[in-house]
Amino acid sequence: MRPSKRDELVRKALTVFYRDGFHATGMDTLVQETGISKTTMFKHFRTKEELILAVLRLRxxxxxxxxxxxxxxxxxxxxxxxxxxxxxxxxxxxxxxxxxxxxxxxxxxxxxxxxxxxxxxxxxxxxxxxxxxxxxxxxxxxxxxxxxxxxxxxxxxxxxxxxxxxxxxxxxxxxxxxxxxxxxxxxxxxTSERSDELHAERKPGCQPLCGDPA
Amino acid sequence: MRPSKRDELVRKALTVFYRDGFHATGMDTLVQETGISKTTMFKHFRTKEELILAVLRLRxxxxxxxxxxxxxxxxxxxxxxxxxxxxxxxxxxxxxxxxxxxxxxxxxxxxxxxxxxxxxxxxxxxxxxxxxxxxxxxxxxxxxxxxxxxxxxxxxxxxxxxxxxxxxxxxxxxxxxxxxxxxxxxxxxxTSERSDELHAERKPGCQPLCGDPA
DNA sequence: TTATAAGTGGACAGATCTGTACAGTTTGTC
DNA sequence: GACAAACTGTACAGATCTGTCCACTTATAA
Known part of the structure:
Protein backbone atom coordinates (compact mmCIF):
# COMPACT_ATOMS: atom_id res chain seq x y z
CA MET A 1 0.00 0.00 0.00
CA ARG A 2 2.69 2.47 -0.99
CA PRO A 3 0.91 5.21 -2.91
CA SER A 4 -2.37 4.93 -1.02
CA LYS A 5 -2.37 8.38 0.54
CA ARG A 6 -1.76 9.99 -2.79
CA ASP A 7 -4.56 8.08 -4.45
CA GLU A 8 -6.84 8.76 -1.54
CA LEU A 9 -6.14 12.47 -1.88
CA VAL A 10 -6.90 12.50 -5.59
CA ARG A 11 -10.08 10.50 -5.12
CA LYS A 12 -11.40 12.72 -2.36
CA ALA A 13 -10.29 15.94 -4.02
CA LEU A 14 -12.27 14.84 -7.07
CA THR A 15 -15.51 14.81 -5.14
CA VAL A 16 -14.85 18.20 -3.58
CA PHE A 17 -13.80 19.89 -6.81
CA TYR A 18 -16.78 18.33 -8.54
CA ARG A 19 -19.14 19.50 -5.86
CA ASP A 20 -17.84 23.04 -5.32
CA GLY A 21 -15.69 23.99 -8.28
CA PHE A 22 -11.96 24.55 -8.66
CA HIS A 23 -11.39 28.18 -7.76
CA ALA A 24 -13.99 27.97 -5.03
CA THR A 25 -12.12 25.13 -3.31
CA GLY A 26 -9.08 26.11 -1.29
CA MET A 27 -6.33 23.80 -0.15
CA ASP A 28 -7.39 24.31 3.47
CA THR A 29 -10.85 23.09 2.55
CA LEU A 30 -9.24 20.00 1.06
CA VAL A 31 -7.28 19.43 4.27
CA GLN A 32 -10.50 19.53 6.22
CA GLU A 33 -12.51 17.38 3.80
CA THR A 34 -9.88 14.76 3.09
CA GLY A 35 -8.23 14.54 6.49
CA ILE A 36 -4.85 14.69 4.79
CA SER A 37 -2.33 17.24 5.95
CA LYS A 38 -1.34 20.12 3.74
CA THR A 39 2.31 19.12 4.03
CA THR A 40 1.55 15.76 2.49
CA MET A 41 -0.52 17.33 -0.27
CA PHE A 42 2.29 19.61 -1.35
CA LYS A 43 4.76 16.76 -1.11
CA HIS A 44 2.78 14.79 -3.70
CA PHE A 45 1.80 17.78 -5.86
CA ARG A 46 3.93 20.87 -6.11
CA THR A 47 0.97 23.09 -6.94
CA LYS A 48 -2.80 23.05 -6.83
CA GLU A 49 -2.79 22.91 -10.61
CA GLU A 50 -0.84 19.63 -10.57
CA LEU A 51 -3.40 18.18 -8.20
CA ILE A 52 -6.23 19.28 -10.47
CA LEU A 53 -4.55 17.64 -13.44
CA ALA A 54 -4.26 14.39 -11.49
CA VAL A 55 -7.92 14.67 -10.55
CA LEU A 56 -8.85 15.13 -14.20
CA ARG A 57 -6.78 12.12 -15.21
CA LEU A 58 -8.60 9.99 -12.67
CA ARG A 59 -11.98 11.25 -13.77
CA THR A 191 -34.53 2.06 -38.87
CA SER A 192 -36.12 0.64 -35.77
CA GLU A 193 -33.14 -0.73 -33.94
CA ARG A 194 -34.69 -1.93 -30.72
CA SER A 195 -31.79 -1.35 -28.40
CA ASP A 196 -33.44 -0.32 -25.21
CA GLU A 197 -35.76 -3.13 -24.37
CA LEU A 198 -33.15 -5.06 -22.49
CA HIS A 199 -32.27 -2.95 -19.51
CA ALA A 200 -29.29 -4.77 -18.16
CA GLU A 201 -28.66 -4.66 -14.46
CA ARG A 202 -25.52 -2.93 -13.30
CA LYS A 203 -22.79 -5.47 -13.17
CA PRO A 204 -20.63 -5.54 -10.08
CA GLY A 205 -17.68 -3.24 -10.43
CA CYS A 206 -19.69 -0.79 -12.48
CA GLN A 207 -20.51 1.75 -9.83
CA PRO A 208 -22.26 5.05 -10.09
CA LEU A 209 -20.08 8.00 -10.91
CA CYS A 210 -20.86 10.52 -8.25
CA GLY A 211 -20.83 8.41 -5.15
CA ASP A 212 -18.56 9.44 -2.34
CA PRO A 213 -15.53 7.17 -2.62
CA ALA A 214 -14.83 7.48 1.08
CA MET B 1 -27.14 60.10 -19.31
CA ARG B 2 -28.01 59.44 -15.70
CA PRO B 3 -27.29 55.75 -15.23
CA SER B 4 -24.37 55.63 -17.64
CA LYS B 5 -21.64 54.67 -15.19
CA ARG B 6 -23.67 51.78 -13.92
CA ASP B 7 -24.38 50.50 -17.39
CA GLU B 8 -20.78 51.01 -18.37
CA LEU B 9 -19.69 48.95 -15.38
CA VAL B 10 -22.04 46.10 -16.21
CA ARG B 11 -21.00 46.13 -19.85
CA LYS B 12 -17.29 46.06 -19.12
CA ALA B 13 -17.62 43.59 -16.26
CA LEU B 14 -19.36 41.28 -18.70
CA THR B 15 -16.33 41.10 -20.96
CA VAL B 16 -13.97 40.50 -18.05
CA PHE B 17 -16.10 37.81 -16.42
CA TYR B 18 -16.60 36.20 -19.79
CA ARG B 19 -12.90 36.25 -20.53
CA ASP B 20 -11.54 35.15 -17.15
CA GLY B 21 -14.37 33.60 -15.16
CA PHE B 22 -16.25 34.70 -12.07
CA HIS B 23 -14.21 33.47 -9.13
CA ALA B 24 -10.99 34.25 -10.97
CA THR B 25 -11.97 37.91 -11.37
CA GLY B 26 -11.56 40.07 -8.28
CA MET B 27 -13.15 43.45 -7.73
CA ASP B 28 -9.73 45.10 -7.88
CA THR B 29 -9.23 43.62 -11.33
CA LEU B 30 -12.55 45.14 -12.34
CA VAL B 31 -11.43 48.52 -11.03
CA GLN B 32 -8.33 48.28 -13.18
CA GLU B 33 -10.09 46.99 -16.30
CA THR B 34 -13.13 49.23 -16.18
CA GLY B 35 -11.54 52.41 -14.85
CA ILE B 36 -14.42 52.74 -12.40
CA SER B 37 -13.66 53.19 -8.73
CA LYS B 38 -14.47 50.50 -6.26
CA THR B 39 -16.52 52.95 -4.22
CA THR B 40 -18.82 53.51 -7.18
CA MET B 41 -19.11 49.80 -7.85
CA PHE B 42 -20.26 49.04 -4.35
CA LYS B 43 -22.60 51.99 -4.45
CA HIS B 44 -24.43 50.48 -7.43
CA PHE B 45 -24.19 46.85 -6.30
CA ARG B 46 -24.05 45.84 -2.68
CA THR B 47 -22.15 42.65 -3.42
CA LYS B 48 -20.19 41.02 -6.20
CA GLU B 49 -23.04 38.56 -6.59
CA GLU B 50 -25.47 41.38 -7.38
CA LEU B 51 -23.10 42.65 -10.03
CA ILE B 52 -22.85 39.19 -11.55
CA LEU B 53 -26.63 38.91 -11.64
CA ALA B 54 -26.82 42.24 -13.48
CA VAL B 55 -24.17 41.03 -15.92
CA LEU B 56 -26.18 37.89 -16.57
CA ARG B 57 -29.35 39.91 -17.15
CA LEU B 58 -27.54 42.03 -19.73
CA ARG B 59 -26.08 39.00 -21.44
CA THR B 191 -37.47 17.17 -46.23
CA SER B 192 -35.09 19.38 -48.13
CA GLU B 193 -35.83 22.76 -46.67
CA ARG B 194 -33.24 24.95 -48.36
CA SER B 195 -32.68 27.42 -45.63
CA ASP B 196 -29.04 28.21 -45.94
CA GLU B 197 -28.57 29.37 -49.46
CA LEU B 198 -29.41 32.91 -48.62
CA HIS B 199 -26.66 34.09 -46.36
CA ALA B 200 -27.98 37.41 -45.28
CA GLU B 201 -25.51 40.12 -44.47
CA ARG B 202 -25.43 41.37 -40.94
CA LYS B 203 -27.88 44.18 -40.62
CA PRO B 204 -26.74 47.29 -38.82
CA GLY B 205 -27.41 47.06 -35.12
CA CYS B 206 -26.80 43.33 -35.11
CA GLN B 207 -23.28 43.28 -33.79
CA PRO B 208 -21.07 40.38 -32.88
CA LEU B 209 -21.42 39.10 -29.37
CA CYS B 210 -17.90 39.08 -28.04
CA GLY B 211 -16.60 42.41 -29.19
CA ASP B 212 -15.19 44.73 -26.60
CA PRO B 213 -17.96 47.24 -25.92
CA ALA B 214 -15.43 49.89 -24.95
C1' DT C 1 -23.86 80.79 -6.41
C1' DT C 2 -25.19 77.05 -4.08
C1' DA C 3 -27.22 72.72 -2.95
C1' DT C 4 -27.27 67.97 -4.42
C1' DA C 5 -25.77 64.03 -6.45
C1' DA C 6 -22.25 61.14 -8.34
C1' DG C 7 -17.68 59.72 -8.72
C1' DT C 8 -12.68 59.32 -7.08
C1' DG C 9 -8.57 57.42 -4.62
C1' DG C 10 -6.48 55.21 -1.20
C1' DA C 11 -6.16 53.24 3.17
C1' DC C 12 -7.99 49.72 5.80
C1' DA C 13 -10.26 45.40 8.15
C1' DG C 14 -10.61 40.70 8.31
C1' DA C 15 -10.83 36.69 5.88
C1' DT C 16 -8.89 33.50 2.70
C1' DC C 17 -5.60 32.21 -0.87
C1' DT C 18 -1.22 29.29 -2.34
C1' DG C 19 2.77 27.60 -0.77
C1' DT C 20 6.77 27.01 2.82
C1' DA C 21 9.19 25.73 7.13
C1' DC C 22 10.03 22.90 10.86
C1' DA C 23 9.86 19.95 14.62
C1' DG C 24 7.64 15.84 16.03
C1' DT C 25 5.17 11.31 15.16
C1' DT C 26 3.79 7.25 12.91
C1' DT C 27 4.82 3.34 9.87
C1' DG C 28 7.31 -0.27 7.44
C1' DT C 29 11.53 -2.88 6.99
C1' DC C 30 15.93 -4.74 7.99
C1' DG D 1 15.91 -2.08 18.19
C1' DA D 2 17.24 1.02 14.45
C1' DC D 3 16.87 3.39 10.34
C1' DA D 4 14.34 5.67 6.63
C1' DA D 5 10.34 7.15 4.68
C1' DA D 6 5.99 9.00 5.04
C1' DC D 7 2.82 11.72 7.51
C1' DT D 8 1.14 15.33 10.89
C1' DG D 9 0.14 19.95 13.06
C1' DT D 10 0.90 24.43 13.28
C1' DA D 11 2.66 28.62 12.40
C1' DC D 12 3.92 31.66 8.94
C1' DA D 13 4.84 34.69 4.59
C1' DG D 14 2.99 37.32 1.17
C1' DA D 15 -0.57 37.92 -1.86
C1' DT D 16 -5.36 38.56 -2.83
C1' DC D 17 -10.21 38.40 -1.61
C1' DT D 18 -14.80 41.16 -0.51
C1' DG D 19 -16.41 45.04 1.40
C1' DT D 20 -16.03 49.61 4.26
C1' DC D 21 -14.72 54.25 5.31
C1' DC D 22 -13.67 58.94 4.51
C1' DA D 23 -12.08 63.08 2.65
C1' DC D 24 -11.92 65.13 -1.79
C1' DT D 25 -13.39 66.36 -6.57
C1' DT D 26 -16.55 66.82 -10.35
C1' DA D 27 -20.94 67.47 -12.59
C1' DT D 28 -25.89 69.02 -12.63
C1' DA D 29 -29.32 72.09 -12.04
C1' DA D 30 -32.22 75.55 -9.50
Missing part, protein backbone atom coordinates in the same frame (compact mmCIF):
# COMPACT_ATOMS: atom_id res chain seq x y z
CA UNK A 60 -11.16 10.66 -17.42
CA UNK A 61 -10.28 7.07 -16.73
CA UNK A 62 -13.27 6.48 -14.47
CA UNK A 63 -15.77 8.07 -16.80
CA UNK A 64 -14.65 6.47 -20.04
CA UNK A 65 -14.41 3.08 -18.43
CA UNK A 66 -17.82 3.45 -16.87
CA UNK A 67 -19.50 4.60 -20.08
CA UNK A 68 -17.95 1.98 -22.31
CA UNK A 69 -18.70 -0.86 -19.92
CA UNK A 70 -22.19 0.36 -19.30
CA UNK A 71 -23.19 0.56 -22.96
CA UNK A 72 -21.58 -2.81 -23.62
CA UNK A 73 -23.75 -4.24 -20.86
CA UNK A 74 -26.85 -2.55 -22.23
CA UNK A 75 -26.58 -3.75 -25.80
CA UNK A 76 -24.66 -6.40 -27.69
CA UNK A 77 -24.71 -4.60 -31.05
CA UNK A 78 -22.63 -1.53 -31.90
CA UNK A 79 -25.68 0.35 -33.13
CA UNK A 80 -27.52 -0.45 -29.94
CA UNK A 81 -24.54 0.72 -27.90
CA UNK A 82 -24.59 4.11 -29.56
CA UNK A 83 -28.17 4.54 -28.41
CA UNK A 84 -27.45 3.03 -25.02
CA UNK A 85 -25.08 5.93 -24.39
CA UNK A 86 -28.16 7.95 -23.57
CA UNK A 87 -29.57 5.31 -21.27
CA UNK A 88 -26.28 5.39 -19.41
CA UNK A 89 -26.49 9.17 -19.26
CA UNK A 90 -29.95 8.93 -17.81
CA UNK A 91 -28.64 6.80 -14.98
CA UNK A 92 -25.86 9.27 -14.35
CA UNK A 93 -28.22 12.24 -14.31
CA UNK A 94 -30.37 10.48 -11.73
CA UNK A 95 -27.52 10.10 -9.26
CA UNK A 96 -28.13 12.36 -6.27
CA UNK A 97 -24.74 14.04 -6.47
CA UNK A 98 -24.83 14.70 -10.21
CA UNK A 99 -23.55 18.20 -10.94
CA UNK A 100 -22.75 18.20 -14.62
CA UNK A 101 -19.50 17.41 -16.37
CA UNK A 102 -16.25 18.04 -14.53
CA UNK A 103 -14.41 18.73 -17.77
CA UNK A 104 -16.89 21.34 -18.94
CA UNK A 105 -16.52 22.98 -15.55
CA UNK A 106 -12.75 22.85 -15.79
CA UNK A 107 -12.72 24.28 -19.30
CA UNK A 108 -15.05 27.02 -18.09
CA UNK A 109 -12.88 27.98 -15.14
CA UNK A 110 -9.66 27.82 -17.15
CA UNK A 111 -10.87 29.21 -20.46
CA UNK A 112 -7.58 29.87 -22.23
CA UNK A 113 -7.03 27.30 -24.95
CA UNK A 114 -3.41 26.79 -24.03
CA UNK A 115 -3.89 26.24 -20.32
CA UNK A 116 -2.94 22.69 -19.28
CA UNK A 117 -6.21 22.17 -17.43
CA UNK A 118 -8.22 23.34 -20.44
CA UNK A 119 -6.16 21.23 -22.82
CA UNK A 120 -6.47 18.11 -20.73
CA UNK A 121 -10.23 18.57 -20.44
CA UNK A 122 -10.48 18.85 -24.20
CA UNK A 123 -8.39 15.72 -24.56
CA UNK A 124 -10.96 13.79 -22.56
CA UNK A 125 -13.63 14.75 -25.05
CA UNK A 126 -11.40 13.84 -27.95
CA UNK A 127 -10.88 10.38 -26.49
CA UNK A 128 -14.62 9.99 -26.10
CA UNK A 129 -15.12 10.94 -29.73
CA UNK A 130 -12.54 8.38 -30.78
CA UNK A 131 -14.37 5.70 -28.83
CA UNK A 132 -17.74 6.58 -30.31
CA UNK A 133 -16.30 6.74 -33.79
CA UNK A 134 -14.93 3.21 -33.49
CA UNK A 135 -18.34 1.95 -32.47
CA UNK A 136 -20.01 3.93 -35.26
CA UNK A 137 -17.64 2.34 -37.73
CA UNK A 138 -18.38 -1.11 -36.36
CA UNK A 139 -22.07 -0.33 -36.72
CA UNK A 140 -21.54 0.36 -40.39
CA UNK A 141 -22.31 4.06 -40.35
CA UNK A 142 -21.98 5.89 -43.63
CA UNK A 143 -19.82 8.59 -42.04
CA UNK A 144 -18.61 7.31 -38.66
CA UNK A 145 -16.70 10.50 -37.91
CA UNK A 146 -19.70 12.74 -38.44
CA UNK A 147 -22.02 10.43 -36.54
CA UNK A 148 -19.64 10.29 -33.58
CA UNK A 149 -19.35 14.06 -33.52
CA UNK A 150 -23.10 14.48 -33.64
CA UNK A 151 -23.68 11.97 -30.88
CA UNK A 152 -21.03 13.62 -28.77
CA UNK A 153 -22.66 16.99 -29.29
CA UNK A 154 -25.97 15.49 -28.20
CA UNK A 155 -24.28 14.01 -25.15
CA UNK A 156 -22.67 17.30 -24.10
CA UNK A 157 -25.89 19.18 -24.67
CA UNK A 158 -27.84 16.67 -22.63
CA UNK A 159 -25.35 16.99 -19.76
CA UNK A 160 -25.68 20.77 -19.78
CA UNK A 161 -29.45 20.50 -19.90
CA UNK A 162 -29.47 18.03 -17.02
CA UNK A 163 -27.19 20.14 -14.88
CA UNK A 164 -29.01 23.39 -15.52
CA UNK A 165 -32.39 21.74 -15.20
CA UNK A 166 -34.07 23.36 -18.16
CA UNK A 167 -35.25 20.09 -19.68
CA UNK A 168 -37.46 17.56 -17.91
CA UNK A 169 -35.87 14.59 -19.68
CA UNK A 170 -32.61 15.54 -21.37
CA UNK A 171 -31.43 11.98 -21.86
CA UNK A 172 -34.74 11.03 -23.45
CA UNK A 173 -34.77 14.00 -25.79
CA UNK A 174 -31.18 13.36 -26.84
CA UNK A 175 -31.87 9.66 -27.23
CA UNK A 176 -34.77 10.16 -29.59
CA UNK A 177 -32.66 12.58 -31.61
CA UNK A 178 -29.83 10.05 -31.67
CA UNK A 179 -32.17 7.37 -32.99
CA UNK A 180 -33.00 9.58 -35.93
CA UNK A 181 -29.37 10.23 -36.66
CA UNK A 182 -28.54 6.57 -36.43
CA UNK A 183 -31.36 5.52 -38.72
CA UNK A 184 -30.17 8.03 -41.26
CA UNK A 185 -26.51 7.01 -40.93
CA UNK A 186 -27.24 3.30 -41.26
CA UNK A 187 -29.58 3.65 -44.20
CA UNK A 188 -33.26 2.83 -44.19
CA UNK A 189 -32.68 -0.89 -43.65
CA UNK A 190 -32.30 -0.78 -39.86
CA UNK B 60 -29.43 37.27 -21.53
CA UNK B 61 -31.02 40.21 -23.24
CA UNK B 62 -28.13 40.71 -25.66
CA UNK B 63 -27.87 37.08 -26.62
CA UNK B 64 -31.54 36.34 -27.11
CA UNK B 65 -32.04 39.51 -29.10
CA UNK B 66 -29.03 38.79 -31.23
CA UNK B 67 -30.03 35.20 -31.94
CA UNK B 68 -33.67 35.93 -32.77
CA UNK B 69 -32.82 38.83 -35.03
CA UNK B 70 -30.07 36.94 -36.74
CA UNK B 71 -32.19 33.91 -37.62
CA UNK B 72 -35.01 36.17 -38.76
CA UNK B 73 -32.55 37.85 -41.10
CA UNK B 74 -31.23 34.54 -42.35
CA UNK B 75 -34.54 32.96 -43.24
CA UNK B 76 -38.11 34.11 -43.75
CA UNK B 77 -39.72 30.78 -42.84
CA UNK B 78 -39.98 29.37 -39.32
CA UNK B 79 -38.52 26.05 -40.42
CA UNK B 80 -35.61 27.84 -42.04
CA UNK B 81 -35.06 29.89 -38.91
CA UNK B 82 -34.71 26.78 -36.80
CA UNK B 83 -31.89 25.65 -39.05
CA UNK B 84 -30.43 29.14 -39.26
CA UNK B 85 -29.82 28.96 -35.51
CA UNK B 86 -26.75 26.94 -36.35
CA UNK B 87 -25.56 29.37 -38.98
CA UNK B 88 -25.78 32.08 -36.35
CA UNK B 89 -23.84 29.89 -33.95
CA UNK B 90 -21.15 29.41 -36.55
CA UNK B 91 -20.70 33.16 -36.81
CA UNK B 92 -20.49 33.42 -33.05
CA UNK B 93 -17.93 30.63 -32.77
CA UNK B 94 -15.76 32.40 -35.33
CA UNK B 95 -15.53 35.59 -33.31
CA UNK B 96 -11.99 36.01 -31.98
CA UNK B 97 -13.05 36.43 -28.37
CA UNK B 98 -15.46 33.51 -28.30
CA UNK B 99 -15.04 31.58 -25.06
CA UNK B 100 -18.14 29.47 -24.76
CA UNK B 101 -21.41 30.24 -23.04
CA UNK B 102 -21.39 32.59 -20.06
CA UNK B 103 -24.39 30.85 -18.52
CA UNK B 104 -22.82 27.41 -18.69
CA UNK B 105 -19.75 28.90 -17.05
CA UNK B 106 -21.87 30.55 -14.37
CA UNK B 107 -23.80 27.36 -13.67
CA UNK B 108 -20.49 25.52 -13.45
CA UNK B 109 -18.98 27.94 -10.97
CA UNK B 110 -22.14 28.16 -8.87
CA UNK B 111 -23.32 24.57 -9.11
CA UNK B 112 -25.97 24.50 -6.39
CA UNK B 113 -29.43 24.41 -7.92
CA UNK B 114 -30.78 26.99 -5.54
CA UNK B 115 -28.06 29.58 -5.94
CA UNK B 116 -29.41 32.80 -7.54
CA UNK B 117 -26.66 32.83 -10.17
CA UNK B 118 -27.33 29.23 -11.09
CA UNK B 119 -31.08 29.77 -11.18
CA UNK B 120 -30.81 32.86 -13.35
CA UNK B 121 -28.52 31.07 -15.78
CA UNK B 122 -31.03 28.26 -16.08
CA UNK B 123 -33.76 30.80 -16.67
CA UNK B 124 -31.90 32.09 -19.71
CA UNK B 125 -31.96 28.63 -21.22
CA UNK B 126 -35.64 28.23 -20.42
CA UNK B 127 -36.40 31.46 -22.25
CA UNK B 128 -34.43 30.24 -25.23
CA UNK B 129 -36.41 27.02 -25.23
CA UNK B 130 -39.64 28.99 -25.15
CA UNK B 131 -38.53 31.03 -28.15
CA UNK B 132 -37.54 27.97 -30.14
CA UNK B 133 -40.75 26.20 -29.24
CA UNK B 134 -42.83 29.09 -30.60
CA UNK B 135 -40.95 28.93 -33.88
CA UNK B 136 -41.27 25.16 -33.99
CA UNK B 137 -45.00 25.50 -33.50
CA UNK B 138 -45.19 28.08 -36.28
CA UNK B 139 -43.27 25.71 -38.49
CA UNK B 140 -45.91 23.07 -37.94
CA UNK B 141 -43.80 20.59 -36.03
CA UNK B 142 -45.56 17.47 -34.81
CA UNK B 143 -44.22 17.97 -31.27
CA UNK B 144 -42.92 21.55 -30.96
CA UNK B 145 -41.85 21.07 -27.36
CA UNK B 146 -39.73 18.03 -28.09
CA UNK B 147 -38.23 19.59 -31.20
CA UNK B 148 -37.29 22.75 -29.32
CA UNK B 149 -35.67 20.73 -26.56
CA UNK B 150 -33.70 18.68 -29.04
CA UNK B 151 -32.52 21.74 -30.94
CA UNK B 152 -31.52 23.41 -27.71
CA UNK B 153 -29.55 20.34 -26.68
CA UNK B 154 -27.79 20.43 -30.04
CA UNK B 155 -27.06 24.11 -29.55
CA UNK B 156 -25.58 23.64 -26.07
CA UNK B 157 -23.54 20.68 -27.21
CA UNK B 158 -22.20 22.64 -30.17
CA UNK B 159 -21.19 25.52 -27.89
CA UNK B 160 -19.31 23.16 -25.58
CA UNK B 161 -17.64 21.51 -28.57
CA UNK B 162 -16.65 24.86 -30.01
CA UNK B 163 -15.24 26.13 -26.74
CA UNK B 164 -13.31 22.97 -25.96
CA UNK B 165 -12.16 22.61 -29.53
CA UNK B 166 -12.75 18.91 -29.91
CA UNK B 167 -14.77 19.25 -33.09
CA UNK B 168 -13.53 20.90 -36.28
CA UNK B 169 -16.99 22.16 -37.24
CA UNK B 170 -19.42 21.94 -34.35
CA UNK B 171 -22.01 24.22 -35.91
CA UNK B 172 -21.97 22.21 -39.11
CA UNK B 173 -22.31 18.89 -37.33
CA UNK B 174 -25.16 20.20 -35.21
CA UNK B 175 -26.82 21.78 -38.22
CA UNK B 176 -26.89 18.57 -40.21
CA UNK B 177 -28.31 16.78 -37.19
CA UNK B 178 -30.92 19.49 -36.83
CA UNK B 179 -31.95 19.10 -40.44
CA UNK B 180 -32.68 15.46 -39.81
CA UNK B 181 -34.75 16.25 -36.76
CA UNK B 182 -36.67 18.92 -38.58
CA UNK B 183 -37.42 16.71 -41.56
CA UNK B 184 -38.74 14.09 -39.20
CA UNK B 185 -40.79 16.57 -37.19
CA UNK B 186 -42.38 18.17 -40.24
CA UNK B 187 -43.18 14.91 -41.96
CA UNK B 188 -41.69 13.74 -45.22
CA UNK B 189 -43.27 16.58 -47.23
CA UNK B 190 -40.62 19.21 -46.53
Missing amino acids: DENFRNWLMRRIADLSPSPAGQLIAVFDALEEWFAEPDFRGCLFIKAAGEYPEEGHPIHAQSAEHKRLLKKGLEAIARAAGAADPNLLARQLLILKEGAIVAAHMGFDPDPAGAAKSAAKGLLAQALGSCA | DENFRNWLMRRIADLSPSPAGQLIAVFDALEEWFAEPDFRGCLFIKAAGEYPEEGHPIHAQSAEHKRLLKKGLEAIARAAGAADPNLLARQLLILKEGAIVAAHMGFDPDPAGAAKSAAKGLLAQALGSCA
